[in-house]
Amino acid sequence: MRFLTRCTLGSLCGSGETLHAAKGIAVVDVIPWTYDLKPALALKELFVHPDAPRSGVGTLLMRRVSRHAIEIGAPRLIWSVLKSNRRGAAFYEALGATKDSVWDAWSLDASPILELGRPEHGNPARRHS
Ligand SMILES: CC(C)(COP(=O)(O)OP(=O)(O)OC[C@H]1O[C@@H](n2cnc3c(N)ncnc32)[C@H](O)[C@@H]1OP(=O)(O)O)[C@@H](O)C(=O)NCCC(=O)NCCS
Numbered sequence: 001m002r003f004l005t006r007c008t009l010g011s012l013c014g015s016g017e018t019l020h021a022a023k024g025i026a027v028v029d030v031i032p033w034t035y036d037l038k039p040a041l042a043l044k045e046l047f048v049h050p051d052a053p054r055s056g057v058g059t060l061l062m063r064r065v066s067r068h069a070i071e072i073g074a075p076r077l078i079w080s081v082l083k084s085n086r087r088g089a090a091f092y093e094a095l096g097a098t099k100d101s102v103w104d105a106w107s108l109d110a111s112p113i114l115e116l117g118r119p120e121h122g123n124p125a126r127r128h129s
Pocket residue numbers: 045046047048049052053054055056057058059060080081082085087088090091092094095
């Protein structure tokens with residue numbers, strides 16, 4: 001079982017160390033949150049080796065992630081689950097997690113990113129000044 005911050009994951013990959021021996025992996029990122037000036041812990045990856053399903057590894061990893069949240073004073077743990085991932089949803093529900101009722105997840109797809117990010121748009125703030 002491995003618990004990693006994004007930085008340690010980066011250095012592990014950089015050093016060529018493999019994660020093959022791990023039964024599962026959790027990767028987290030700390031996000032400074034301006035709303036209440038407390039950090040949020042973002043769960044970037046949670047993966048249990050397919051050879052060890054329903055053996056408690058996922059729960060152990062989430063316990064470790066939660067302990068890290070307590071250690072850094074993060075009152076919220078955030079992550080996304082693909083709508084089609086029913087197994088993942090069932091796992092999180094079993095832990096007592098719920099869909100966020102306060103924050104909606106928003107995203108920008110490739111097409112509007114390309115449109116908004118076109119250099120010829122210039123600086124829109126200038127047009128209104
Ligand atoms: C989702 C995942 C992390 C669960 O890990 P796991 O080690 O199998 O989970 P646990 O053994 O700790 O399960 C704890 C509880 O979650 C629920 N649960 C776990 N897998 C489930 C499944 N496939 N169907 C229904 N409930 C499930 C059960 O209540 C389970 O308790 P029980 O086995 O005593 O009934 C793992 O299946 C996985 O890595 N999936 C692929 C990657 C993924 O989807 N990651 C999460 C999405 S971001």
